[in-house]
Amino acid sequence: MNIGFVFQEMWAGLKSNLAMVFSIVLVTFISLTFVGVAALLQMQINEMKSYWYDRAQVVVYLCTDYSSELVCPAGAVTDEQKASVGAQLASQGLAPYVSDFYFESHQDAYEKFAEEFADSSALAFISPEQLNEAYWVNLVDPERSDLIVESFSGMPGVEEVRDQRGYLDQIFLFLNIGSLSAAAIAGVMLLSATLLISTTIRLSAFSRRREIGIMQLVGASKFSIQLPFILEGIIAATLGALLAIAGNYFIVDTLVADYLAPQLPFTSFVGVDQALTIAPYILLSGVILATLASGVSIRRYLKN
Amino acid sequence: MIRLENVSKSYKRSQGLALNEVSLDIQRGEFVFLVGTSGSGKSSLMRLMLREERPDSGEVLVLGENLRRMPGRRVPKFRRRLGVVFQDFRLLPNKTVYQNVAFALKVIGKSKAFIDAAVPDVLKLVGLDEKANRYPTELSGGEQQRVAVARALVNRPEVLLADEPTGNLDPETSLEIMGLLERINLSGTTVIMATHDRSIVDRMSKRVVEISSGQIVRDEQGARYREFDTQPTETVNIDAQPETEGDK
Structure with a gap:
């Protein structure tokens, strides 16, 4: 050719x-x-x-005095309830899935809020007590967030368990x-x-x-x-x-x-x-x- | 060289057989006229020998190849050993005489050196070496057909198939073309020419194979276009066909 x-x-x-x-x-x-x-x-x-997804955390929000009675019939979370949530997060059963977790107090939450909404007028109407105390949980595998949601939803003193991936x-x-x-x-x-x-x-x-x-x-x-x-x-x-x-x-x-x-x-x-x-x-x-x-x-x- | 054995061919659209149990043997170096009216089967025969079509039954052997069994991919190589000329010349209008002839070699991958040597040679043979740079529209019909013959011959085929090559030419020019074909034949190329040009067939006195309704009705050496009406062996119905009367 x-x-x-x-x-x-x-x-x-x-x-x-x-x-x-x-x-x-x-x-x-x-x-x-x-x-x-x-x-x-x-x-x-x-x-x-x-x-x-790597940064997405699961947040276990604890009851406050302002929480709805439907989810928190006993009012604000008690110290024992708080401790038992913390103990379960640290337990043997969840250890393979939880890489680490930390507790956020009313004051911590307020400071974070104040930082994020520094320019907002909403800040004036918020007091630390209105913001939930919470456990922030980092997972080994973010795909397994359902485990945390199941374990803690409905537990006494827990208002809500939220997977941040839901927003994403x-x-x-x-x-x-x-x-x-x-x-x-x-x-x-x-x-x-x-x-x-x-x-x-x-x-x-x-x-x-x-x-x-x-x-x-x-x-x-x-x-x-x-x-x-x-x-x-x-x-x-x-x-x-x-x-x-x-x-x-x-x-x-x-x-x-x-x-x-x-x-x-x-x-x-x-x-x-x-x-x-x-x-x-x-x-x-x-x-x-x-x-x-x-x-x-x-x-x-x-x-x- | 070319042998047909009990070849039959029919077409989907028409009823009856285009060719019916045709057998034919053509030797190397022969000059054969295929004659017969339009629709008699001449063109079918030519197409079978070119392997444009395959027979329904029977064998078509050309240049040692069995065309009925030849797979499609081997057809191009086979066709390089044949030359073909048509009534309507089939030249490329946007190419010169030289380019038209060279085209046939280019497309089969011949080298430039080969083309440069072969094309002037064959143009001289057909007497067009002076007009190599003309375009087909600048040539007479006879000259255009000579270009087509040159293109058919440039790859030195063993067989030249000519389908009504003088059909579009006046009698004088036709004779010129016939002279050329005869010279080609004398140099050893087998020539098979389908025609219904009575005067040419009569003048050349070559082998004549007459086809009618898909069958060979006559095969004679040194024959004329028609047998005399008085010949008892001749089939009567052929002479009775009026449309051939108008032929040149």
Whole structure:
């Protein structure tokens, strides 16, 4: 096979089909950008999960005088009750799951509150007694928080056991919905990219049917007849994939790093590293998509 | 060289057989006319020999290959040993004479050195070396067909299949093409030509294989397009067909 000839044919095909080729570039660009966004969102979720889940604690809130009578019928927690909660946290049964825990008094809670809401007028209406005393528990495996919740819920003197991951899960739910939406859009766009590539290749083959006819007649191999068309699809899709990689780079480098990150200072965001990590996969999926779509299309065209 | 044994072929859309138990033997170096009306089965026969189609039954042996059993992937290699010419020339309008001929070699991966040597040679053979840089639209019909012949010959095929090569040409130009085909035949290439050009067949006095309704009704050396009506062996119905009367 003559490589120079194959590229010459491919180039002729690209030139004669410029508008269609351009639309392949655009559609693969958009579809692969969405693939990238979906992947980046998943990475963002995992990053946040590993960061926050490790820090997420289970809090055993103890009854105060202000607690609802439904959960704390006996009023504020007694010293014995407090001690027995502490003893159970330290017990042999929970030891494998609890990495450490500490007690937070009314005063501790108030100081923390005062620090967090220093600028808020709410501070003036709060007294230390209104804030719960609590045990803060760090788990070996944050996934096993159910053990603590089960052990202490309903125990005398305990108002509530709360897994902080509950708050996070809501955030992750939103992010997951975002990621899935991006993936769904990517799926639809990839489908249209596939259809567009196969239509374009069929058109390209039709506009060169004379050449194809002669090639078949004089005994050109199937591969050398098909290759220029497959390469045509691959070149167009590669351009689209490169644009998508640039698009994802722009999203993490400019939109996230310059605009989002300063507004949410305590959150770690996906960055250029992650965008570069997924870049080869985006390129690869563009190339694979184009190879399959154009390969199947030209093969079917030649069969008729 | 070419042998057909009890070949039958039918097409889905039409009723009856396009070819019915056809047997034919063609030796190396022969010049054979395939004659018959449109729809008689000439073209089916040509397509079978090119392995564009496979027979329903019977064997098609060309250049030592059994085409009925040949897998698709071996067809390109096989076709490189054949040359084909059509009534409508099938040249590429955006390529020059030289490029049209070179195209046939390029696509089968011949080296530039080979192409540079072979193309001028074959253009000289068909008498177009002066017009190598012209485009097909700048040539007469006869010249275009000579380009097509050059393209068919440039890879030195053992067999040249010509399907109505003079069908679009005036009588004088047709003779020119026939002279070229005869020279090619004399140099050792087997030539099989489907035609219904009566004057050419009569003038050349070669082997004539006549097909009618999918069957070989006549196979004669040094024959004319038609037997005389008085010949008792001839099937009557062929001469009665009116559409052949309009043939050149």
